[in-house]
Amino acid sequence: xxxxxxxxxxxxxxxxxxxxxxxxxxxxxxxxxxxxxxxxxxxxxxxxxxxxxxxxxxxxxxxxxxxxxxxxxxxxxxxxxxxxxxxxxxxxxxxx
Amino acid sequence: xxxxxxxxxxxxxxxxxxxxxxxxxxxxxxxxxxxxxxxxxxxxxxxxxxxxxxxxxxxxxxxxxxxxxxxxxxxxxxxxxxxxxxxxxxxxxxxxxxxxxxxxxxxxxxxxxxxxxxxxxxxxxxxxxxxxxxxxxxxxxxxxxxxxxxxxxxxxxxxxxxxxxxxxxxxxxxxxxxxxxxxxxxxxxxxxxxxxxxxxxxxxxxxxxxxxxxxxxxxxxxxxxxxxxxxxxxxxxxxxxxxxxxxxxxxxxxxxxxxxxxxxxxxxxxxxxxxxxxxxxxxxxxxxxxxxxxxxxxxxxxxxxxxxxxxxxxxxxxxxxxxxxxxxxxxxxxxxxxxxxxxxxxxxxxxxxxxxxxxxxxxxxxxxxxxxxxxxxxxxxxxxxxxxxxxxxxxxxxxxxxxxxxxxxxxxxxxxxxxxxxxxxxxxxxxxxxxxxxxxxxxxxxxxxxxxxxxxxxxxxxxxxxxxxxxxxxxxxxxxxxxxxxxxxxxxxxxxxxxxxxxxxxxxxxxxxxxxxxxxxxxxxxxxxxxxxxxxxxxxxxxxxxxxxxxxxxxxxxxxxxxxxxxxxxxxxxxxxxxxxxxxxxxxxxxxxxxxxxxxxxxxxxxxxxxxxxxxxxxxxxxxxxxxxxx
Numbered sequence: 001x002x003x004x005x006x007x008x009x010x011x012x013x014x015x016x017x018x019x020x021x022x023x024x025x026x027x028x029x030x031x032x033x034x035x036x037x038x039x040x041x042x043x044x045x046x047x048x049x050x051x052x053x054x055x056x057x058x059x060x061x062x063x064x065x066x067x068x069x070x071x072x073x074x075x076x077x078x079x080x081x082x083x084x085x086x087x088x089x090x091x092x093x094x095x096x
Numbered sequence: 097x098x099x100x101x102x103x104x105x106x107x108x109x110x111x112x113x114x115x116x117x118x119x120x121x122x123x124x125x126x127x128x129x130x131x132x133x134x135x136x137x138x139x140x141x142x143x144x145x146x147x148x149x150x151x152x153x154x155x156x157x158x159x160x161x162x163x164x165x166x167x168x169x170x171x172x173x174x175x176x177x178x179x180x181x182x183x184x185x186x187x188x189x190x191x192x193x194x195x196x197x198x199x200x201x202x203x204x205x206x207x208x209x210x211x212x213x214x215x216x217x218x219x220x221x222x223x224x225x226x227x228x229x230x231x232x233x234x235x236x237x238x239x240x241x242x243x244x245x246x247x248x249x250x251x252x253x254x255x256x257x258x259x260x261x262x263x264x265x266x267x268x269x270x271x272x273x274x275x276x277x278x279x280x281x282x283x284x285x286x287x288x289x290x291x292x293x294x295x296x297x298x299x300x301x302x303x304x305x306x307x308x309x310x311x312x313x314x315x316x317x318x319x320x321x322x323x324x325x326x327x328x329x330x331x332x333x334x335x336x337x338x339x340x341x342x343x344x345x346x347x348x349x350x351x352x353x354x355x356x357x358x359x360x361x362x363x364x365x366x367x368x369x370x371x372x373x374x375x376x377x378x379x380x381x382x383x384x385x386x387x388x389x390x391x392x393x394x395x396x397x398x399x400x401x402x403x404x405x406x407x408x409x410x411x412x413x414x415x416x417x418x419x420x421x422x423x424x425x426x427x428x429x430x431x432x433x434x435x436x437x438x439x440x441x442x443x444x445x446x447x448x449x450x451x452x453x454x455x456x457x458x459x460x461x462x463x464x465x466x467x468x469x470x471x472x473x474x475x476x477x478x479x480x481x482x483x484x485x486x487x488x489x490x491x492x493x494x495x496x497x498x499x500x501x502x503x504x505x506x507x508x509x510x511x512x513x514x515x516x517x518x519x520x521x522x523x524x525x526x527x528x529x530x531x532x533x534x535x536x537x538x539x540x541x542x543x544x545x546x547x548x549x550x551x552x553x554x555x556x557x558x559x560x561x562x563x564x565x566x567x568x569x570x571x572x573x574x575x576x577x578x579x580x581x582x583x584x585x586x587x588x589x590x591x592x593x594x595x596x597x598x599x600x601x602x603x604x605x606x607x608x609x610x611x612x613x614x615x616x617x618x619x620x621x622x623x624x625x626x627x628x629x630x631x632x633x634x635x636x637x638x639x640x641x642x643x644x645x646x647x648x649x650x651x652x653x654x655x656x657x658x659x660x661x662x663x664x665x666x667x668x669x670x671x672x673x674x675x676x677x678x679x680x681x682x683x684x685x686x687x688x689x690x691x692x693x694x695x696x697x698x699x700x701x702x703x704x705x706x707x708x709x710x711x712x713x714x715x716x717x718x719x720x721x722x723x724x725x726x727x
Binding site for chain 1: 164165167169198199200201202205206209282283286300301303311315316317318320321409410412413414416523524525526527528529
């Protein structure tokens, strides 16, 4: 069972981080913290209300590079699917 | 603060920080070249400690493995946790946290976890120059008040701020401590981090525009892939081609020294030992230095610049298919030249599981030591006929052997990931740090550290084994009958040595592969290094130095039992396949032991590759016999 099926998307228009196209901006809504992997993603900064920007895909389509909390990180799609986000319009909301 | 009572003895300082935080640079800047490298028990994690003296007080700096969290998800990650808790030796007296000033929003999540441990702590901010360059403004006194601990900014590679830091490090008992500890749950920690930053970070750093511009090219689907290919080709050239002249030079010097000893000292056991065991043994250790130094210079350069993470990003999909990750690629590619630097290069792989799998399959990549063996056998037994235009049969056989090794490595990696290493799968995440100028000093320190570690930890094993092998091939000493030529006397001595007898003894074992006792002795001696089998066979066949002499001897050899040639097509194919798989290389085994902290994994690698080699050779022998008919 893939993480996509494992966790239920919360209410509101949340989508999986893995489904966003490069260039997209979003705000993280939730990360499944019941697994060790989910908690590690939280410690990496994937936390509710954190703005995130999809930078680019690797030439072969996976992994994908993201920018959040002032740094850049890449995740494979299978792990990004554990993060639920609400897409925002091009300009990310001011966060401080 | 009353509970801290730090004696005047050795002060133990634990260096904690995430990967890319500049922790290693700071460690090197503080301790110079005096770092001691060891192991943590039971895990493949390197223990690095260095002493320094501040104001007459001795301090031991423990460089803890880089981590993003104190909640471990693997035994290797648990090392940081256990060192802090004093489960692996005495607990540190104080913790020195290291964080990149530009990534505080994330780093504070780890800082909160460390503060909760209750040890005296201070924070060192690296890359403060970059923070300013990117327009960020951090008020350090306010930051100290918000955190409740001392904070110092440094530019590690330029040594700025180090004097003030040293002064602080000398007196952890005087460090202020947070009045209230940060909360534990991740979400609340994030809230705490936001409030700390709100009070101290008066202006956030903007994105690194230079890095963005470079990434547009370096990670471009086409240009990025092309650049990746170019970097990898250069990498390959470096160890395959550029290191060769240096290695040949070392070989020549060692050979000259051995001949010089033979020529000047009276003949006898002591002279033979000095020239053929000791000098040759030392030579077989230092011959690896050119490629280790070259490989690590480029490796650390690419790592420090920030390209290694990009290269791994580009190739990750391919390696992910077989359960590995992008960084394994560089290591496997290096193993085409030699598995020794290839295995050492796995240190850049953050996941211990992926690192171990890469180490275990690296010996399957066709290293340059196999070439002399392939060249001898293909040259002697594969006709130089043209298959299709410029394509010759000999070249195709060689290519086939390369492909067989690569395919086997990928298949074994996939298999290990699904069996032996199952259930330890971690999420794949990798930071793409901003591009930075590397400093010659940092690269030199790291390269020197690797070379020294190889000499001390693997070199001793290689030297010991080469001396043992020499003894096996030279004892008991049986004088040849009168009137034999030197070549025949040498052959006679070898046949009556322990190795010669062992070759006879295990002939029944290798007979199903089509090998006779002479090949058996060759295989035994090739444990020193694969290409040694060529010299041993030359000795056995009492071949002269003339080129082609050994090839002719092999072609002419007939079995005394059957009167038929020893080297049938089936035997030649079987022997070639054996060399594709078998881990006939003590240097690789020694380096595996050094990198995995024990004999368990080298023993596993040797055994599985031996079983694989035996099975594949047996099958090849049968198959070729069936195809061309038994002799």
